[in-house]
Amino acid sequence: MDESMRHDIALFRYGLIAPLVNGQVEPKAYLNEVGGRVHSIPHQGDKPIATKTILDWCARYKKGGFDALKPKRRSDRGRSRRLSPDDEDHILALRKEHPTMPVTVFYEQLTKQGDIPTTLSYFTIYRLLKKHNLVGKEILPMPERKRFAYDQINELWQGDLSHGPTIRVHGKAQKTFLIA
Numbered sequence: 001m002d003e004s005m006r007h008d009i010a011l012f013r014y015g016l017i018a019p020l021v022n023g024q025v026e027p028k029a030y031l032n033e034v035g036g037r038v039h040s041i042p043h044q045g046d047k048p049i050a051t052k053t054i055l056d057w058c059a060r061y062k063k064g065g066f067d068a069l070k071p072k073r074r075s076d077r078g079r080s081r082r083l084s085p086d087d088e089d090h091i092l093a094l095r096k097e098h099p100t101m102p103v104t105v106f107y108e109q110l111t112k113q114g115d116i117p118t119t120l121s122y123f124t125i126y127r128l129l130k131k132h133n134l135v136g137k138e139i140l141p142m143p144e145r146k147r148f149a150y151d152q153i154n155e156l157w158q159g160d161l162s163h164g165p166t167i168r169v170h171g172k173a174q175k176t177f178l179i180a
Helices: 003-021 027-034 051-064 085-097 103-113 122-131
Strands: 038-041 045-048 161-163 167-169 172-174 177-179
Touching: 003 027, 003 038, 003 051, 027 051, 085 103, 085 122, 103 122
Parallel strands: none
Antiparallel strands: 038 045, 161 177, 167 172
């Protein structure tokens, strides 16, 4: 969630609590009217908002101002909740041993060998490998080699055979071949 989305949500929340905070309405009547009703929340869709939530937003606004109304960032952002750091290190070490193996095959191998629990999803492993640039063709660049190209002369000889016309030899038909 980027900063503009957080700002939009905080602005929506302030719009709901502004009459309460400024003392423009009688709190009980306003909360009965607004609480429980479905509201269109920016970037989140239509959701009902409980009276207790509105009161919580009021308290947060009075304590911390407008910034307190912004949704909090995740404390575990950028880290896996399913894998411990030791598990991550183990998986990365295994991947470095088999860098050219497709990720799907690598995941299946990890589950079959019991290195990871079967409840761990493929995408968790994929995200970990992607984060450490261990996915895709950029892992080990293979030297470009053209077909039938070798380092030394005369390492490869190539021939071609083609059927030619049928000719008669001593009255019998004979096949001919063109070899180049």
